[in-house]
Amino acid sequence: MFFRKRYLYIYFVFSLFAKNILGQGTFDLVDNNNLGDIAYQNKDYGRAMLYWKRAELELGIFDKLPVLKKIDNLKQELFIQKQSNKLQLFKDLRLIRDYFVLVVRTVPHINIKIIFLLIWIIAFLSIQRLFRRKRKLLIFILFFGLAFSGLTLVLRYKLDFSNYGVVVLDDTKIYSGAGSDYSLIAIIPQATVVRVEDNVGDFYRIKNQRTVGFVDQKCVEKIVQN
Numbered sequence: 001m002f003f004r005k006r007y008l009y010i011y012f013v014f015s016l017f018a019k020n021i022l023g024q025g026t027f028d029l030v031d032n033n034n035l036g037d038i039a040y041q042n043k044d045y046g047r048a049m050l051y052w053k054r055a056e057l058e059l060g061i062f063d064k065l066p067v068l069k070k071i072d073n074l075k076q077e078l079f080i081q082k083q084s085n086k087l088q089l090f091k092d093l094r095l096i097r098d099y100f101v102l103v104v105r106t107v108p109h110i111n112i113k114i115i116f117l118l119i120w121i122i123a124f125l126s127i128q129r130l131f132r133r134k135r136k137l138l139i140f141i142l143f144f145g146l147a148f149s150g151l152t153l154v155l156r157y158k159l160d161f162s163n164y165g166v167v168v169l170d171d172t173k174i175y176s177g178a179g180s181d182y183s184l185i186a187i188i189p190q191a192t193v194v195r196v197e198d199n200v201g202d203f204y205r206i207k208n209q210r211t212v213g214f215v216d217q218k219c220v221e222k223i224v225q226n
Contacts (some may be wrong), residue, residue, distance in 0.1 A: 033059075033067060040074070046168035046190030049074060053166060053193065053223045057106055064106075068099055078191055104152055105159045112156055116149040165204065165220040167192040172220070174213035178203040185213045196222055 036051035049071065056067045072095050104112070123142050130139050170190040175182040178200040188194075188208055194215075198205035203214040 036067075036070070040070075045074060045078060046166060046170070049191040049193070050166040050168060050221055050223065053164075056102055057224070061103055061106075064102055065099060068095065068102065072098065074191060078189060101155070101159070104156050107156075109156060109160070112149075112153055116153050119145045119149050163196045163222060163224065165194055165196045165206070165222045167194060167215075167219060168221050169219045172215055174206070174208070174211060174215055175203075176213055178205070178214045180216075182214070186211050193223075194220065196220065 032051045032055035036048045036055060039045070039048035039051060052067050052071050052074075056064050056071070059067060119142075123146060127139075127142065130142070167188055167190050172188050172190070172192075173180075173184055174186045174188060176185055177183075186208070192208060194206040194208045196204050196206055197212075199217075200214065202217055204217055204220050205212070205214055206220065
């Protein structure tokens, strides 16, 4: 009886962890994932990217990776064709980077704060003892954990204040002002992920790498609707 109660308690704790840390699982966003697959088969790459970007935000932490690979493959197919000879190592590093940013963006904010606070408490309680015993490796790990958790928290705040969209029409024009009568700055292809900075009339003010300008709202759809 004791072991059964203990098992139920462990299961309950893990369920809470899975719900709050790992995400809701695949049952909520199967439609977006499938819609992305259908759009890709129809060569509507802009909407394929849009649906997959929406799916990756709400899938569980272990279910994000297959969708992220689809997104990475689409980027390579559309934007990196001239760099097909790039080392596989760099492709893997880019995938790891994107996966880390995605996890930071989707993990509940309170959990990152709790981890950051726990590391600070451990550091406060043990730092003097570690210095007295000259445990250099443990001291390095502790300070690395503090720096890493702090940077992760800063990254999360930055992501929370950023709104991203996907270009759904090919050859989308970026203008210098909120109107087609302004000068043309650049033309970007479909499936490009941009940062939406403002809403001005029928135009979005966007940032694509170093280019800042305005595009028609019909050409860009926000990943997270607000």
